[in-house]
Amino acid sequence: MNPFINLTIPAKAEYVDIVRLALFGIANKAGFSFEDIEDLKVAVTEACTNVVLHAYSNQQPGMIDIRFELEDRGICIHIKDEGSSFEYEHAVNKVASLHDKALSELTPGGLGIFMMHALMDKVEVRTDKGTEVILTKLIGRKEEMA
Template sequence: MNTTPSSIAVTIPAEAQYIDIVRLALYGIAEKAGFSFEQLEDLKVAVTEACTNAVLHAYGSGQPGVIDVRIDLDNQGIRICIKDDGNSFNYDHTVQQFVSHHLKSLNDVKAGGLGLFLMHALMDNVEVRTDRGTEVILTKRIGRKEEMA
């Protein structure tokens, strides 16, 4: 991996059919950086969840919007910022909801909020900022070569 930081930014319409563009860019960058197949899959799932949340929840029905994605790469790993300027949500309340999911049977759990749970499970660090729109920052450290074997 390069020792100097590099980044790429892409802005897509907040529509489901454009999420693949983000996934393809992410895959190309992370694969060249040396992430393992398993790490690549984790990255793709987490980013897809964050982008899908923006598509489904940020903008009202039929209201146009965009999703800004920035991928930063350095010798430590990768950092992906997914940002929208649409409707935000109460992150603390959502976290409490998926913590309470652990106390219920799977049949009693409602859909929604599990995307955040997946992001936390798959990434090394997840930050969510909801002060103006929503920004999700996903961080994954690259494994050492012996861990990737």
Template sequence: MNSFIHLTIPARAEFIDIVRLTLFGIANKAGFSYEEIEDMKVAVTEACTNVVLHAYSNAQPGVIDLSFELEHNGITIRIKDEGSSFKYKPADSKAATLHDKELSEVTAGGLGLFMMHALMDKVEVFSERGTEVILTKLFGRKEEMA
């Protein structure tokens, strides 16, 4: 049976720690290793930071809706905003080519999607009304198998 946990926070940097603590509690209870939890925390922090920096203007403060779904084979984390839509394809193609670049060539903020892909087993991005990032981590999945 799948378990769902929902969390809504203001889209402000000082609330991202609440997401990290919630994720730690859920993932620890589910049986993920310390390293897997740390990887997930980095990926989720990147996704939430993107919302804080890019989704809402200062005049229009918004929220980040998160859901954590525990499944028999892992966890799926959804990070959703209702702000300015994010153009996924161009950023994704840049992320895919980072292995050919020197760190000095990568633009600020250009590592977020790359890191999410490197740390999680599956990353999906939908940008219709706002943006939704869906991150999946499977139990016992070793990096060399990904």
């Protein structure tokens, strides 16, 4: 079984920094480069921010469960909430249509998903009970591809 670390925080913006700090320590210990750690921090921040802004909007503030799983070749990060889900396929299709547009044509929303896909090696989203975003980053992936 691969080692993992669980972290649960309130779904409030002021707690997202705790996730970023934990991620830095875990990714550094796992051997990720500074650039890859920065990519991980951006993607995880986007996923957590989506929870803060959207998951519990009409309810009492909820919690965000984060699970860092160290794997042989990288890290898998699960960001889960018990709040309102969204239509992931619709969001991905909206993001796919952004490629040919000028910056002035962009509208708010969906860019976080675009960034997660651009920065991670794999992005999975499950929306059956709440939302779970699973981000996977492999160590040294860019160097291997060159």
